[in-house]
Amino acid sequence: MKKSTKIFILLLLVALVVVPLKLLPDAEFSGADGEAEGVIQQIAPSYEPWFEPLIEPASGEIESFLFALQAAIGASVIAYYLGYRKASKKNA
Known part of the structure; x- marks a missing residue:
């Protein structure tokens, strides 16, 4: 870089x-x-409300951590897909 x-x-x-x-x-x-x-x-x-959460995090910090973890997993999946597409185009 x-x-x-x-x-x-x-x-x-x-x-x-x-x-x-x-x-x-x-x-x-x-x-x-x-x-x-x-x-x-x-x-x-x-x-x-007609629905209650299945799991209620113990604190706001845990809730923030779980949200950040969800975002990181989603970003990883998107990055993997984009890298896979780029590599497959390069090898084709």
């Missing part, structure tokens, strides 16, 4: 991770599930 590519990746990571945290120090980062629940309670206060 070229040195300029490594520098670009490093700057991209800084821009995507550090800059938002510095610009929004008091921001509350929450997921879409919590936002949707709030809107549903405003629209229909008597609504009862």
Whole structure:
């Protein structure tokens, strides 16, 4: 990998991770599930969910870990597929 590519990746990571945290120090980062629940309670206060989670994580950290693990597995599958396609085209 070229040195300029490594520098670009490093700057991209800084821009995507550090800059938002510095610009929004008091921001509350929450997921879409919590936002949707709030809107549903405003629209229909008597609504009862018809499904409960099969497994409730013990803490928010475990929930975040499981979400990150799910994202990593998905990214790995996509990367494998793209690499497989590129190699099969190269060998054809």
